[in-house]
Amino acid sequence: MYNDKMLEYFYNPKNVGVIKGADGMGKAVCDSTGEIVKLYVKVEDGKVTDAKFQTYGTAGTIALSSVATEIVIGKNIEDLVKISEDDLCSVVAGMPADKNYCASIVKEAIDESVADYKRKLVGEKKPRKKKSK
């Protein structure tokens, strides 16, 4: 069962949406549940100044996506990969055992946003990914 803090994030998620011309966009797809998280970051002088998300997923994944946007804003882009699944879960006072995978999807989206930012810096094209379906 979800706790009240997590549900509060789910019912009132922050930073929903898209950043047009984002400096980094990370997309994570969970093979077993089909959930999709897209995380957009705007970076100025190496710091994340804005973040938004779009998620097709369970209440837990939506809540942690919102948490992720709040955590990354103000951090150095290089430091985002240090954010752990536990860091995400601790903000919502823990997740039910069968929902820990939600944090893995969101963590993957964070890491992907950093990778995308770096690719864009050096002008690389994004590698082709499998379709979500």
Next chain:
Amino acid sequence: MANKKPEIKEVYMDYAATTPMSSEVYREMLDVYQKTFGNSSSLHYAGRAAQAILEQARIRVAKAIGAKAGEVYFTSGGTEGNNWAIKGVAHANRGNGNHIITSCIEHPSVLEACRSLEKEGFRVTYIPVDKDGVVDYAAIIKAICPETILISVMLANNEVGSIQPIRAIAELAHSQKILVHTDAVQALGVLPVNVDELGVDLMTISAHKVYGPKGVGALYVKKGVKISKFMDGGEQEKDMRAGTCNIPAIAGMGKAVEIAAKEQEQTAQTLKNIKRYFWKKVNDRIYNISLNGNLANRLPNNLNISFEGVEGESLLMMLDFKGIAVSTGSACSSGSVAPSHVLLAMGKTAEQARSSIRFSFGKHITPPEVDYVVEELYKAVKKLRSISAIRIYKDKDGEEE
């Protein structure tokens, strides 16, 4: 239909998961709890009083399903009934063959019982269903072989409510001397469940789906059908199912099933009206939705709907916040991360299956409650689509939702 929307705080639309106990059933049970504490196996006056209540309940259940009292065995519920029917028939009739036929949309208590038998060396054929969730009759004909001893197909599906052609399956099976079991847990109270008319040899029912108590059910076993005992121990239930009988619960079941049978036609009509009203309102209000199964050949209390771009569990939680109780798939598998095996078997994509919600109605749901649910559903779907990573959905004016 509804002119004034009253303040509604809680609307329960998960009657396929369980139902609230009726006051008549509660009173019946309370009376037994207060006055009849005896063990129905005891010889003295207290035991005999309990025994009388047990047998009265058995007669009530038997009458409700068109059976003889001696053909009704009380169980702990639907899961036990299904396990007992399938394993009991398989073990007792192994000398005649080791092949069982079932459908791929059965309740987990049937599917897992079959998988358990496969580990013992039985062979099981899982019959596919069509896009509406109805078993492929031709595939059953094809699957029958000299070793087939049992066909187990549910009377109506618990997730999408599709009604199965049990009478036809029973006629086919009996022409080949094969036994037939049906899981009628979802059908009881909303469809006719006369065992003679259905032509079945075994039938599982449960009390808590018909405003009765949880933890009690019954298995109908036609006289003469060979079935092994379910539990070793004392000689309760004609030495077929050991364990002290739960007399208050059994009394409650007797009352609940009696009422369910008496009111079945009226209940079905009431529920059909609510179902039609709900479906029309949802269709008028929300776009990019699809009904899983067809509207006609389904239980009168079931609608299973996919909402494009919206994950089912998040929609359930959003509605829960507004005091509305619904379900993704069935309650028995709602904790699972895997998409519904029923919807996948009907040819739905994993995404469609994950985006589905089951609404199941009870006889006391009112049109204003439906209006409230549809309005909150509209808001929840709109909000979740605005969050969703799966886009783009257009409303009738071509606007992005």
